Amino acid sequence: MLLEVRDLHVEFHTRDGVVKAVNGVSYGVEAGETLAVLGESGSGKSVTAQAVMGILDMPPGRITRGKVVFRGRDLLGLREDERRRVRGAEMAMIFQDALSSLNPVLTVGDQLGEMFTVHRGMSRRDARAKAVELMDRVRIPAAWERVRQYPHQFSGGMRQRIMIAMALALEPALIIADEPTTALDVTVQAQVMELLAELRREYRMGLVLITHDLGVVADVADRIAVMYAGRIVESAPVHDIYKAPAHPYTRGLLDSIPRLDHKGRELYAIKGLPPHLTHVPPGCAFHPRCPLARDVCRTQEPPLYEVSPTRGSACHFWTECLDG
Numbered sequence: 001m002l003l004e005v006r007d008l009h010v011e012f013h014t015r016d017g018v019v020k021a022v023n024g025v026s027y028g029v030e031a032g033e034t035l036a037v038l039g040e041s042g043s044g045k046s047v048t049a050q051a052v053m054g055i056l057d058m059p060p061g062r063i064t065r066g067k068v069v070f071r072g073r074d075l076l077g078l079r080e081d082e083r084r085r086v087r088g089a090e091m092a093m094i095f096q097d098a099l100s101s102l103n104p105v106l107t108v109g110d111q112l113g114e115m116f117t118v119h120r121g122m123s124r125r126d127a128r129a130k131a132v133e134l135m136d137r138v139r140i141p142a143a144w145e146r147v148r149q150y151p152h153q154f155s156g157g158m159r160q161r162i163m164i165a166m167a168l169a170l171e172p173a174l175i176i177a178d179e180p181t182t183a184l185d186v187t188v189q190a191q192v193m194e195l196l197a198e199l200r201r202e203y204r205m206g207l208v209l210i211t212h213d214l215g216v217v218a219d220v221a222d223r224i225a226v227m228y229a230g231r232i233v234e235s236a237p238v239h240d241i242y243k244a245p246a247h248p249y250t251r252g253l254l255d256s257i258p259r260l261d262h263k264g265r266e267l268y269a270i271k272g273l274p275p276h277l278t279h280v281p282p283g284c285a286f287h288p289r290c291p292l293a294r295d296v297c298r299t300q301e302p303p304l305y306e307v308s309p310t311r312g313s314a315c316h317f318w319t320e321c322l323d324g
Contacts, residue, residue: 001069002206003029003052003091003174008066010044011050011060017278021047023230025066031173031208034197036209036217036238038253039227040274045210048227049176052208053093054083070172089119092167096179098159102151108135108162109147115169128199134165161195168199174206179290181216193220215257216241226250229275229285232304236311244322246313248290251321284316292317 010022022044031033038046050056052068054075056314068075070091075083095101103111112134122130135143138161151159160180165177177196181189193283197220200207209217217224217238224241226234226249234247245251252270272289275281281288287297297318304312305321315321 002031002033002071002091003208004067004069005048005052006067006069008048008051008068010047010061011064012061013056014278019277020063020230020280021277023280024052025227025230025232027225027232027235028153030173031206032200032204033223034200034207034209034217036211036219036221036224037227038211038214038217038224040212040255042274042277043227044210044230045227046178049093049178049208049210052086053091053176054078054080055087055093065168085305088115088172089170089277091174091176092170092172092174094160094163094167094175094180096182098156098163101163102159104151107148107150108154110240112147112162112166112169115166119170130169131165134163137168138162138165138199139274140165154274156184157192160184160188160192164192164195164199168203171203172205174208175200176208176210178210179212180209181211181213189216194218196220214253226253229280230277231285231314232312233286233314234312235304236313240311246307246311246322247256247315248292248321249286252289284314292320 005025005027008022008025012019025044025048027035039045051063062096075086080155094292109128109131112131113124116122116127116130117124132143132147135147140146140158181192184192189191193216196207209221211217221238224236224238225232226247228249234245234250236246241250245254254269254309255268270289275285283299284297284302287293290297302314302316304314305318307313307318
């Protein structure tokens with residue numbers, strides 16, 4: 001296993017109380033595999049990724065329990081200087097807002113080249129040549145000219161390609177992509193996802209793809225982990241999820257995707273709102289919004305039941321959901 005997250009708990013101490021942002025998350029990623037982590041905003045997807053990468057602000061954040069095992073080492077037990085050597089060289093992250101993630105006063109060539117001058121000790125000239133090579137690799141036209149341009153001179157899709165190039169610079173074994181297609185139009189979204197899938201195959205790297213959109217991951221993910229209120233509520237191979245979801249929340253997300261064969265119908269939306277993480281309801285956190293909820297759901301938190309050897313569902317009535 002390339003990456004294994006085990007029983008991870010992350011909380012934030014705020015004036016409103018303790019926010020349990022991540023509550024017992026476990027998942028694994030093999031080399032060459034894509035895991036899509038899905039859920040609404042506030043479900044804990046990005047906080048989990050930040051804890052894995054070691055970029056969580058502490059305080060106010062605090063990892064209270066769990067392990068993050070990468071290539072056999074528990075990253076949570078490493079010193080900060082050791083974590084820095086892992087970041088970039090062995091694992092990298094693509095952030096959702098490329099414009100705010102790139103330095104506006106440095107050319108993209110300088111920002112790409114810095115990876116090689118700092119981590120590989122290259123000269124500025126050699127680093128610039130590597131920057132051009134990377135920009136070519138992510139299909140930025142006329143890279144030898146555009147390497148001297150600044151982030152604001154690129155479109156949103158091109159800036160995201162630069163972020164992908166930065167993540168790939170040192171050929172890491174794992175990339176975490178946090179909402180990489182946010183604010184891009186549908187055509188550019190497809191291009192970016194196709195590029196990520198191609199690079200994953202070429203470099204045989206593990207990819208954790210964080211998104212709220214099931215439609216984005218259908219063709220690129222191998223497995224899906226669905227998060228709600230800080231927990232994974234369903235985990236399964238991608239085809240099983242789309243064929244027959246085993247959790248009412250997953251079914252609600254699927255039903256919310258616009259479909260051509262539903263032309264003229266009102267678009268489905270999951271009723272209600274996700275819970276505030278300082279006041280998560282007892283029992284199953286999804287029960288106030290769930291059409292299958294019964295008394296047991298309001299009092300007993302469901303474990304992640306084993307639906308099959310490769311699939312789990314945190315629903316007391318997962319069999320009814322499958323049949324539905």
